Amino acid sequence: MKRRLSILGVALLVAGLGLGATGEEAVTVLDIAPGVAQIGAGGAGIAVVNGAETVYYNPAGLAGLPGISFSSFYASHMGVANYTAFSLALRGFAVAAELYSSGGIDGYDAAGNPTADIAYSSTAYMFGFGVDPTMFPFLPQMPLSFSIGGLLKGVSSKIAGISGSGFAFDLGFRMDIPPLSLGPVAISDAALGLTLGNLFGGVSYDATQETLPMDIGLGLTARFLGSVTVAADIHLAGSANFGITYEPVPALALRLGVLSKGEMSITAGVGLNVQGFLIDYAFVSHAVGPTHRIGLTLDFSALDLSAFGSMLRRILP
Secondary structure, X not given: OHHHHHHHHHHHXXXXXXXXXXXXXXXXXXXXXXXXXXXXXXXXXXXOOOHHHHHHHOHHHHHHOOOOEEEEEEEEEOOOEEEEEEXXXXXXXXXXXXXXXXXXXXXXOOOOOEEEEEEEEEEEEEEEEEEOHHHXXXXXXXXXXXXXXXXXXXXXXXXXXXXXXXXXXXXXXEEEEOOEEEOOEEEEEEEEEEEEEOOOEEEEEOOEEEEXXXXXXXXXXXXXXXXXXXXXXXXXXXXXXXXXXXXXXXXXXXXXXXXXXXXXXXXXXXXXXXOOEEEEEEEEOOOOOOEEEEEEEEEOOOOOHHHHHHXXXXXXX
């Protein structure tokens, strides 16, 4: 077991997943901040509702989705690993998958001596749900607008021929804050979010059980002057996120953020919305090497196929 933990710690350090295995804590693909649009804005998403990516950050936000959304992305993680994900969401429900793989990582035994190169892979599957009182017509009207949700996660990992699998469960809460103004500055779409991550569950390797790190996250978001969205998250596990999104026009989003988890990373991104087809790019700095992410989202609630076809006819000869 000690040798396995040593190999895993070095592999994940090189691959940029974290700072290595620590004691009985499992390190998996779930330790990487997901998404493209939100990661470009610092990965601050606990209080934000943003299409299918919402399932990664706070399942309670799924109750606020306007319709069906499909999202996928690819990342060359730190330049040494492949990281892909897919998510499909509609109001109240979502399914998602994250896949991480890396080969050619230097291996070391328990004494620190070099061994043969090793490969590492980790996969997570998720099912999330979110509900609010408006979904139940028999309930009286509530004085506050809020939602609650849950996320069931199944995860598996494989390194140097050793495999493990397990599950975990998250709870989420989100509450809308009524619009207000600070002098001439109008504030809208404000919300507060709370997540309880990895409440129970873990990863089993043969006869050994490793826990997934528990966490409590608190998030806040608000839109200023109708075009600037600010979001911030704080996690008791020891990380913080802050991001700004500026939308000069509805079809364009410019993002900038800071992600602090062990070390500080600067993030930046851009998003283009063409009649419900969303293309997103994000950059994340890291001491090991930067990460570039590209994502495609289909927002069926905003999809206008007739307008998209007309645009293509104007462009194509």
